[in-house]
Amino acid sequence: MQAARSVEIVEVGPRDGYQGIAPFLPTETKIRLLQQLFDAGLRRIEIGSFVSSTAVPQLRDTREVLAACARLNGLEPQVLVPSERRGRDAVDAGARRLVFVLSVTEAHNRNNVRRHPLESAQEYERLIAALPSGIAIRLDIATAFDCPFTGRVPQSETLALLDRLVPARPDAEICLCDTTGRADPQHVETLLASCMTRFPAVAAFALHAHDTYGLGLANAHAAFRKGVRIFDASIGGLGGCPFAPGATGNVATEDLVWMFERMGIATGVDLDALVPVAREAASLPGGLPGGRVRDAITARPPACAAGAPAS
Amino acid sequence: MQAARSVEIVEVGPRDGYQGIAPFLPTETKIRLLQQLFDAGLRRIEIGSFVSSTAVPQLRDTREVLAACARLNGLEPQVLVPSERRGRDAVDAGARRLVFVLSVTEAHNRNNVRRHPLESAQEYERLIAALPSGIAIRLDIATAFDCPFTGRVPQSETLALLDRLVPARPDAEICLCDTTGRADPQHVETLLASCMTRFPAVAAFALHAHDTYGLGLANAHAAFRKGVRIFDASIGGLGGCPFAPGATGNVATEDLVWMFERMGIATGVDLDALVPVAREAASLPGGLPGGRVRDAITARPPACAAGAPAS
Numbered sequence: 001m002q003a004a005r006s007v008e009i010v011e012v013g014p015r016d017g018y019q020g021i022a023p024f025l026p027t028e029t030k031i032r033l034l035q036q037l038f039d040a041g042l043r044r045i046e047i048g049s050f051v052s053s054t055a056v057p058q059l060r061d062t063r064e065v066l067a068a069c070a071r072l073n074g075l076e077p078q079v080l081v082p083s084e085r086r087g088r089d090a091v092d093a094g095a096r097r098l099v100f101v102l103s104v105t106e107a108h109n110r111n112n113v114r115r116h117p118l119e120s121a122q123e124y125e126r127l128i129a130a131l132p133s134g135i136a137i138r139l140d141i142a143t144a145f146d147c148p149f150t151g152r153v154p155q156s157e158t159l160a161l162l163d164r165l166v167p168a169r170p171d172a173e174i175c176l177c178d179t180t181g182r183a184d185p186q187h188v189e190t191l192l193a194s195c196m197t198r199f200p201a202v203a204a205f206a207l208h209a210h211d212t213y214g215l216g217l218a219n220a221h222a223a224f225r226k227g228v229r230i231f232d233a234s235i236g237g238l239g240g241c242p243f244a245p246g247a248t249g250n251v252a253t254e255d256l257v258w259m260f261e262r263m264g265i266a267t268g269v270d271l272d273a274l275v276p277v278a279r280e281a282a283s284l285p286g287g288l289p290g291g292r293v294r295d296a297i298t299a300r301p302p303a304c305a306a307g308a309p310a311s
Numbered sequence: 312m313q314a315a316r317s318v319e320i321v322e323v324g325p326r327d328g329y330q331g332i333a334p335f336l337p338t339e340t341k342i343r344l345l346q347q348l349f350d351a352g353l354r355r356i357e358i359g360s361f362v363s364s365t366a367v368p369q370l371r372d373t374r375e376v377l378a379a380c381a382r383l384n385g386l387e388p389q390v391l392v393p394s395e396r397r398g399r400d401a402v403d404a405g406a407r408r409l410v411f412v413l414s415v416t417e418a419h420n421r422n423n424v425r426r427h428p429l430e431s432a433q434e435y436e437r438l439i440a441a442l443p444s445g446i447a448i449r450l451d452i453a454t455a456f457d458c459p460f461t462g463r464v465p466q467s468e469t470l471a472l473l474d475r476l477v478p479a480r481p482d483a484e485i486c487l488c489d490t491t492g493r494a495d496p497q498h499v500e501t502l503l504a505s506c507m508t509r510f511p512a513v514a515a516f517a518l519h520a521h522d523t524y525g526l527g528l529a530n531a532h533a534a535f536r537k538g539v540r541i542f543d544a545s546i547g548g549l550g551g552c553p554f555a556p557g558a559t560g561n562v563a564t565e566d567l568v569w570m571f572e573r574m575g576i577a578t579g580v581d582l583d584a585l586v587p588v589a590r591e592a593a594s595l596p597g598g599l600p601g602g603r604v605r606d607a608i609t610a611r612p613p614a615c616a617a618g619a620p621a622s
Contacts, residue, residue, distance in 0.1 A: 181607060184573040185532050214522065214566040214603035218529035221496045247606040255525040262495040292525035295558040296492060 006266035008044060008230045010138075010206065011037055011253055013281060014065070015046040015080055015099075017238025018058050021286040027061040031068045033277065037235060038072045040273035042253070046099060046232075049080040050090040063093050070094070078138055082113060084126040097136040100124050101177075102165075104158050107149035108142060108179065121164050128168045137172040139165060140208065144176035145183035145191065148243040152182070155191055159198060171203045175232060178219060180243060181212025185222035192226040206230035209251040211290050212241045216251030217259050224265075231256055235274075236281030237290025252291025254278045271297075317577035319355060319541045321449075321517065322348055322564055324592060325376070326357040326391055326410075328549025329369050332597040338372040342379045344588065348546060349383045351584035353564070357410060357543075360391040361401040374404050381405070389449055393424060395437040408447040411435050412488075415469050418460035419453060419490065432475050439479045448483040450476060451519065455487035456494035456502065459554040463493070466502055470509060482514045486543060489530060491554060492523025496533035503537040517541035520562040522601050523552045527562030528570050535576075542567055546585075547592035548601025563602025565589045582608075 014034060018025060030048075037045060047069060048062030062079060069077040078097035081087040087098050102120035103109035109117045128137065144158050162174070176191065188207070195205055207223040209216045209231070220231055237252030257269045275297055282289035325345060329336060341359075348356060358380060359373030373390060380388040389408035392398040398409050413431035414420035420428045439448065455469050473485070487502065499518070506516055518534040520527045520542070531542055548563030568580045586608055593600035 182573065184570060185529075186574040211525065212603060212607045213569055214525075214528050214563070215570060217525050218496075218532050218570070221529050221533075241607070244607045244609055247609075248603060252525070258524055259495060259526060259529070262493065263497040292523060292559060296523045296552070296555045298555055298558075 005264070006229070006268070007224070007260055009042060009253060009256060009267055009269060010044040010046065010078075010230060010232045011042045011235060012046040012208070012232045012250065013037075013235035013238045013253065015048050015059065016232075016250060017234040017236070017281070017287070019049070019056050020240055020242075020288060021058055021238075021284060023286045024058060025284065027064050030061065030065050033235075033281065034065065034068065035072065036277045037274075038075055040277060041267070041269040043074055043268065044076050044078065047077040047079060050086040050093070050095075051080070051082055066094055078136075081127070083123055084130050087127045088130060091131065091135060096134065097138060098127070098131075099138045099140060100127060101140040101142055102161075103142040103147075103179075104153050104161050105143045105147040105150050108147050111149070112142070117161060118164070121161070124165060125168045137169050138175060138206075139169075139172045140175045140177050142177045142179045145178050145187055146180045148180050152187075155194055158191060159194060162195065162199060166199050166202060170201045173204045173206055173230065174199075174202055175206035175208050175230070177208040177232075178210050181210035181215065181241065181247075181249070183209075183219050184215060185218050188219045188222040189226055192223055192228060196227060204230055206232065208232035210241065210249050211237065211251045211255075212244060212247050212249060217255060220251060220256060221259065234290075236278040236287070236294065238281055238284070238287050239290070240288025248290030249288065250290065252278065252289075252293065254293045255291050258293045258297075316575070317540070317579070318535070318571055320353060320564060320567060320578055320580060321355040321357065321389075321541060321543045322353045322546060323357040323519070323543045323561065324348075324546035324549045324564065326359050326370065327543075327561060328545040328547070328592070328598070330360070330367050331551055331553075331599060332369055332595060334597045335369060336595065338375050341372065341376050344546075344592065345376065345379065346383065347588045348585075349386055351588060352578070352580040354385055354579065355387050355389065358388040358390060360393075361397040361404070361406075362391070362393055377405055389447075392438070394434055395441050398438045399441060402442065402446055407445065408449060409438070409442075410449045410451060411438060412451040412453055413472075414453040414458075414490070415464050415472050416454045416458040416461050419458050422460070423453070428472060429475070432472070435476060436479045448480050449486060449517075450480075450483045451486045451488050453488045453490045456489050456498055457491045459491050463498075466505055469502060470505060473506065473510060477510050477513060481512045484515045484517055484541065485510075485513055486517035486519050486541070488519040488543075489521050492521035492526065492552065492558075492560070494520075494530050495526060496529045499530045499533040500537055503534055503539060507538060515541055517543065519543035521552070521560050522548065522562045522566070523555060523558050523560060528566060531562060531567060532570065545601075547589040547598070547605065549592055549595070549598050550601070551599025559601030560599065561601065563589065563600075563604065565604045566602050569604045569608075
């Protein structure tokens with residue numbers, strides 16, 4: 001269990017950030033960036049997906065990247081799997097933490113995986129039942145707060161889906177995802193408080209924030225105030241928003257690290273080591289970056305124009 | 312006094328945003344944009360400065376803009392004045408709310424106005440003493456949290472300066488300014504709580520947040536949780552950061568309105584009317600925009616790539 005004065009950052013850029021990049025990122029580049037993220041202190045990293053290479057060609061080399069993880073002593077890689085079958089493949093390939101995604105809203109789940117959320121819940125249950133012991137599970141609940149198709153998601157819907165899912169694996173790490181970035185700090189507080197009350201046996205809740213509306217860090221801090229200690233983020237804010245072309249998506253790892261470190265909360269990440277990686281990630285051809293800290297942190301104190309008060 | 316379910320946004324773009332723009336914005340353009348901001352619902356607007364036109368050439372037409380305010384029934388314009396003399400000029404020209412800026416740290420105050428903070432405090436006192444009745448005062452405390460030259464500002468320094476300033480005009484609206492954007496939600500909460508305890512007679516505290524490190528809305532929400540109901544913001548996030556070229560500065564008005572309205576807190580601003588103004592402001596030649604909502608709010612629900620789960 002997390003101490004109150006530290007948080008765990010889960011770096012999802014190599015999956016959630018890269019997957020939208022069209023030009024194929026050479027495997028060596030993926031591995032090098034992974035090494036740099038590790039060197040900067042990140043230990044939880046979502047390194048890829050076991051999905052069809054036709055569906056997500058960028059991540060067709062996940063097996064190789066996963067194999068490279070073995071050299072990084074202390075790294076806890078996780079891979080996304082959409083099904084029991086892919087989950088078995090991932091475990092056979094050496095994966096020890098699997099990520100399963102489903103959406104609260106039918107509209108979004110069908111758009112993503114062409115199934116009703118309860119069909120996805122069944123697939124999740126099959127996956128869980130098929131796993132050997134010792135495999136950690138991360139469950140990503142997309143549209144936990146807001147749906148790009150139907151708007152604000154009533155809390156009762158999110159809780160009802162969790163009612164179904166939690167018993168299958170109470171020790172799963174359950175991540176509430178702000179898919180659209182339209183969650184607000186009040187909503188985050190309220191939903192998380194309800195989740196923690198209703199599901200006291202859940203090992204840990206996490207937050208996956210989007211900064212599309214500038215609320216990424218505000219929502220992360222709201223979750224922190226409610227006891228969340230695990231936060232997804234993407235290096236350089238990579239990922240974009242499929243619902244608002246040109247807008248940002250995932251909260252940037254360097255921004256989240258900045259906020260927590262400023263508040264004296266340990267992240268385990270060395271920001272000076274991370275920012276160069278963030279700059280490279282943000283410059284990847286075809287990438288959709290976000291974040292503010294990268295540009296801010298070059299600050300040197302120049303002279304202000306006298307007479308033009310900077311307040 | 313503000314009801315708990317509404318906030319007041321003070322639009323500072325026309326002063327704090329425009330002043331850094333090199334190409335002169337025609338007075339007619341300034342007045343037109345002012346009209347549009349007013350039409351969108353903004354009532355507190357910082358429309359310019361009474362300063363030497365050599366120092367801030369962009370704002371040399373403040374008198375004309377102020378005169379145009381008379382047509383906007385319900386508008387409460389405010390103008391920045393650096394001295395007693397300029398304050399008198401402003402009042403003579405029809406201003407009814409004056410803004411005075413000084414910094415907690417000597418380094419920043421000297422850089423801005425070439426004086427020790429206590430010299431500026433004396434100037435403030437002279438200004439207050441010289442005013443006729445009926446003139447409202449806004450006091451901007453720059454580097455209340457953090458200084459670009461000396462880093463984090465100890466709370467004791469900020470409080471000590473306020474000890475000196477508050478008695479001169481207890482009914483002044485006192486705005487704590489996050490000059491560098493390096494304040495964090497914890498710091499905002501702590502300092503504001505201290506201010507409200509120490510200065511119960513202060514009519515109202517306000518927050519001027521910068522989004523340079525992505526914390527603009529997080530800090531605004533922190534202040535809101537502590538009872539602040541008045542927030543500076545700049546249309547299109549105009550203003551930039553003199554300390555980090557290329558970085559953003561002022562929190563964007565449209566972002567702040569988005570956040571509060573999402574939480575059911577009334578701002579009086581119509582976001583649909585505001586966003587086009589924000590887009591124009593963000594496109595002003597030589598402008599340094601910020602903000603996220605402008606780009607996000609074009610969201611339409613397209614089909615996601617099937618198989619590439621959007622969490």
